[in-house]
Amino acid sequence: MTSNIPKTSDATENELVTSCLVAVAESRDVAALRKIFTLYSPRIRAYLIKHTRDVQAAEDLVQEVMLAIWRKAEQFDPMRGSAAAWIFAIARNTYIDAWRRKKRPEFDLNDPALMADPEPEPTDILVQRQRQDAVQKAMQTLPQEQIDLIKLSFFEEASHSTIAKQLSLPIGTVKSRIRLAFGRLRTALEDLK
CATH class of the missing domain: 1.10.1740.10 (RNA polymerase sigma factor, region 2, helix turn helix motif)
Known part of the structure; x- marks a missing residue:
């Protein structure tokens, strides 16, 4: 056929x-x-x-x-x-x-990772401001050299070795001074409560 x-x-x-x-x-x-x-x-x-x-x-x-x-x-x-x-x-x-x-997965608009953070409650804002004020007052009780170390380490996020080079200090000294500063901050913050 x-x-x-x-x-x-x-x-x-x-x-x-x-x-x-x-x-x-x-x-x-x-x-x-x-x-x-x-x-x-x-x-x-x-x-x-x-x-x-x-x-x-x-x-x-x-x-x-x-x-x-x-x-x-x-x-x-x-x-x-x-x-x-x-x-x-x-x-x-x-x-x-x-x-x-x-x-490629579809976007889930209800996914918490895609949602904006909720607006903080007024009481949460007040508590956060009070904590910030307390930390600032506690920082004022420290010697200037310890304030400088904490600012470099935690606010500017410099590593201990970078701080040591910048301030011409041994790295062990930087670490011990930061530890000492935290001890003083802890004490000052407990006294403010």
Whole structure:
């Protein structure tokens, strides 16, 4: 039993598809797109099933490929390659885009990480200000050299070795003076309570 579809050579098929792509690009010829669909949708479907291993996903992607061909037909240049190569490049890129979308999670607008921090309560603001005032008063009880060390270490986030180089002190001295300053701060803050 013979098929009713005439056999064509690759060159003849390429010429046919090229002329169809030109017709789609120039005049949005639906009949030309239908011919491309008839010739290539089974091949694209097989290609996409092989990659996705999901028949339904492949069917959906075939539709995306055909839509992309419709939209991008004017970008086809027969001097740069065959129509089949151009069509399968679109199929490959469509598959890659779908794979990337699948790998990238959707944003959950209710995710706590995406929500703005709530406005602090007035009592929390008051408590925070009182703590800041207490720390400032406690810092005033320290000698200036210890205040400088704490500012460098905790406010400017300098490492102990950087502070030692900057102040021309041994690193052990820097560490012990910071420890001593914290001891004095702790005592001063307990006295303020």
